[in-house]
Amino acid sequence: MSTISDYRTYTLVSTVERVRKLSDSIEVTWADNRVSRFHNLWLRDNCPCSECNYSVTKEQVFQIADVPRNLQAETARPNPAGGLKLVWDDAHVSDFSPEWLRAHAYDDASLQERQARKAKTRPWLANLTLPIFQYDEIMSDDEALLAWLTHLRDVGLTQVQGVPQQAGSIKPLANRISFIRESNFGVLFDVRSKADADSNAYTSFNLPLHTDLPTRELQPGVQFLHCLLNDANGGNSSFVDGFSIAHALREEHAEAFELLTNVPVEFRNKSRTSDYRCVAPVIALNAMGEIAEVRMANFLRAPFEMPEAVMKPFYFAYRRFIELTRESHFQFSKRLEAGQMWAFDNRRVMHARDAFDPATGDRHFQGCYLDRDELLSRIYVLERSV
Amino acid sequence: MSTISDYRTYTLVSTVERVRKLSDSIEVTWADNRVSRFHNLWLRDNCPCSECNYSVTKEQVFQIADVPRNLQAETARPNPAGGLKLVWDDAHVSDFSPEWLRAHAYDDASLQERQARKAKTRPWLANLTLPIFQYDEIMSDDEALLAWLTHLRDVGLTQVQGVPQQAGSIKPLANRISFIRESNFGVLFDVRSKADADSNAYTSFNLPLHTDLPTRELQPGVQFLHCLLNDANGGNSSFVDGFSIAHALREEHAEAFELLTNVPVEFRNKSRTSDYRCVAPVIALNAMGEIAEVRMANFLRAPFEMPEAVMKPFYFAYRRFIELTRESHFQFSKRLEAGQMWAFDNRRVMHARDAFDPATGDRHFQGCYLDRDELLSRIYVLERSV
Structure with missing residues (x-):
């Protein structure tokens, strides 16, 4: 046998x-x-x-x-x-x-x-105890790697410290999980203010709480943001657990919650050389009716297109969702210093950046994406030998 | 203004x-x-x-x-x-x-x-008139490129001829659309019989009609398969429009169709270094209830896990789906010759390969994936200048 x-x-x-x-x-x-x-x-x-x-x-x-x-x-x-x-x-x-x-x-x-026995997500608020991991340990020790990845899966927000302050350092770190998911912004993308920006991310504006690439059918499941330099005034990072927001909205206004799960809206990434569009609901449920994904970036949203009778209640729901993300009760805020890296679940955790003043110093973050499939595959393989 | x-x-x-x-x-x-x-x-x-x-x-x-x-x-x-x-x-x-x-x-x-005004998919049967395009024209002429890509979007199966018979030739062709989607099988993958195969694709077995990577949350939207050598006996290609199969099943057995759209099943890609699992229905509908995607590879399927009362009707539905794909009425079959390339919608069109005999000659195909987002973005950008 x-x-x-x-x-x-x-x-x-x-x-x-x-x-x-x-x-x-x-x-x-x-x-x-x-x-x-x-x-x-x-x-x-x-x-x-x-x-x-x-x-x-x-x-x-x-x-x-x-x-x-x-x-x-x-x-x-x-x-x-x-x-x-x-x-x-x-x-x-x-x-x-x-x-x-x-x-x-x-x-x-x-x-x-x-x-x-299935892994459970643990929703959090402003008082989150941030799970912190060390670059050297993750790179050399499979148990440390597994601990980091399970927190990334279940909490959705982690920080890695001691990442070398050279551009490209996140590549070998990502490769401890798997290959990187490329996008039209590159394999690695450089987040700094530039004159010919093809996204508000590449300006010094504040970026409201959002998920990255809601304009793709599959939003990247994992995002890394590595700080190489953060000498400008402003530019602090904030995070909100989108699942906590969705739960709160469901408690408060069941009808508004329903609309955000049922009525798809369009998100667009547009530039001279690309034109991405995705039509999907702001909140996605899985087969068991559980909150499974949040999709939101106000600056990438197309004009709403829905029957006249739906437009007014939908605007109520959409505004209310954004208002909730602005409540300090939900927001975990922290300034990222050089050598530190955020790693988060981009389909659950929304991130924001305060405006910064490029005249006061340089700010340079480098980022990349992976998909949830690669994260989970790596966890399953590591668990085989535990 | x-x-x-x-x-x-x-x-x-x-x-x-x-x-x-x-x-x-x-x-x-x-x-x-x-x-x-x-x-x-x-x-x-x-x-x-x-x-x-x-x-x-x-x-x-x-x-x-x-x-x-x-x-x-x-x-x-x-x-x-x-x-x-x-x-x-x-x-x-x-x-x-x-x-x-x-x-x-x-x-x-x-x-x-x-x-x-939205683009419509055109379901087809065994008597499909295969849309054929020329490599040189696609590489040099944006109008030829747009014609190819709209057929790929709407028909779901196309052939490109005159592709240079060197390994790696599909990369510049893919880059006419966008970047390639990497997987654990590489950026480009080589389809030939090998002793240490980590997929039945890399054997000389017949491969029943299937979609690639049903084990990922997002199956690749576009697949290229380029023939470098096809000198072995056997190994012909067959294609079936999964949307035609799904329509036929809905006509014939509404309950079986419902089960395949509602009951998720698990698909698994497993090797020494990866362990991919995806739980999703065989037939996915979009927000309008239209057939939007087919997910099927019998050789990658995990044991069904569903309530006892559902198991028997589900097996009826699953077997019936496979039986329909085997009917010649639905199958478009053609042998691919060196220098020719299949390009197809991997979320709609199922592909198969007959067994071949490696003792009678070499057979070497090279493939890669792109996502539907990149295909559609390219079409939208090309349409701007039409």
């Missing part, structure tokens, strides 16, 4: 005690009395044998459409390891380990158990 | 003839008798003046939360150009051109007009 379908390992929770054949499924009773029903097609589909899967890639070769819809097991019995062994009516054999089978059971109790 | 909010130009459709102040909005009657209502907040929000917008970036500096919710116009009158001029009760002046105002009106007739 080989479980070749994954790189993960599963612990022994219980063993198969009794097996009962039903018309379309197999009912398994475990030694700890849990009862799990497995449909014939599900079991055949997940057959771990080396004929159904290619051992080098751990990818399936078999397709469930290759067998009849009413496939039946000739025999279904516990195997010596405490798993489940089936012989199908076409003589194919599927032999499951108790560890793998229990880890993938989909009876109600098992589904709830796995749901409860 | 300056319309500094965009790089686009708008044509004169009609001029403002009469203006009426309502309690929260302005009613405009146009010379062609259309009546458009504009809310005070909408008008103030879209003020085109150089105080409200920064002329260099064409981005807004003003925020609608900066003015009271019940803002009123002191005066609202047609301007000499046939647009609309407003003086607000705080003395700010907003002056709109008739071209811009009409292009952004949101009365029902105007909304419907704009909806009808």
Whole structure:
């Protein structure tokens, strides 16, 4: 028996005690009395044998459409390891380990158990205790790296200190996670005031609380902002947990919250050489109705386009969302010093910058993006060896 | 008066003839008798003046939360150009051109007009007339480039011929659109049979009809596959319009279609160094309920995890989807020769490869991804100068 379908390992929770054949499924009773029903097609589909899967890639070769819809097991019995062994009516054999089978059971109790174990986001307010990490440790120690990345995933805002004060230093740091996500602003982008700015970010204006690239279907999941120089007056950083704002709006005005989740608006990034447009709601919910994403940059927004009857209540909701982000109650503010770097969840945490006075000194930040897929993949791989 | 909010130009459709102040909005009657209502907040929000917008970036500096919710116009009158001029009760002046105002009106007739002008996808079957383009023309002529890209957007499958038969040739071709989207398989990936494959794509197996990277939250919108060598027996390419499959399933089994749009499944890309997982439905609908995306690669699918009562009908739906993709009625098949390249919409068009025999000759394809955002941005910029 080989479980070749994954790189993960599963612990022994219980063993198969009794097996009962039903018309379309197999009912398994475990030694700890849990009862799990497995449909014939599900079991055949997940057959771990080396004929159904290619051992080098751990990818399936078999397709469930290759067998009849009413496939039946000739025999279904516990195997010596405490798993489940089936012989199908076409003589194919599927032999499951108790560890793998229990880890993938989909009876109600098992589904709830796995749901409860999932990582939870922790909403925060102005009194956030900022999670701080050291560059040297992250670069050399996988456990320090994992600690940083799980905070980035769950809290959404972290600071890294001791980053070398040379341009380009964030590249090797990003590569500890994965490759960088390029955009029309480059692989790395330099945030400083310039005469030919193609974004308000590259001026000395204040930037209201926003997410970056709401103009793309997939906003970058992770943003780094590394301070190389911060000698000008002004230019402090502020952050707000967009999930906290969305929760507050839902409490206060359910209808306004609904409008921001249901009515899509357009965001635009436009320059002489690019013209990005994305139509999406300000607040996105996931399949479970949980707040999953915030999309907001007032300076990148296109004129609202919606039926006349929706326009007035929508403006109420949109204004109210912005008003909430301005409340000090929600705002975590801190000046970034040279050698320090913000790393945050750009699909959840909105960031702002006060105006600064370029006449009083130089201000030069360097930034880059990664996607949440790369962050999570890195966490999963690091967790394999924990 | 300056319309500094965009790089686009708008044509004169009609001029403002009469203006009426309502309690929260302005009613405009146009010379062609259309009546458009504009809310005070909408008008103030879209003020085109150089105080409200920064002329260099064409981005807004003003925020609608900066003015009271019940803002009123002191005066609202047609301007000499046939647009609309407003003086607000705080003395700010907003002056709109008739071209811009009409292009952004949101009365029902105007909304419907704009909806009808949007690009439409054209579903196809096995008898597709393949849109073919020439490398040299695309590289040198913006009109040829635009023709190719609009076919890629609307048909979803195109072929480019005369691509130099050297590795790396697709990079300058991709750069005619924008930058390439990197993945864990590289910036460019080499599709050939190798001993240490980390994907079934890098074997000589047949690959059933699939989309690439369904394991990422955002599947790449565009895929290039360039043939450098195709001397082995077997290895023909097939394509199916996933939107046609989804439409057919909806016609045939509405419940099965519902399940594939509502019940998310997990896709996994796993290797020694990465572990990508994405939970999403097989068929995604947009805000208007239209079929917007297909996500499918049987060999990258994780065990289904859903309530027991859903498992059996879901397997019916999943098997039926795959059975439909296998019908010759839907399949466009063609062998790619050296110097030819497929370019297709990877979120709509599923692709497959027959098994090939590496003992009979070499087969070497090179591929890369771009995102739909970059494709559409390029089209919008090219259309500015048409």
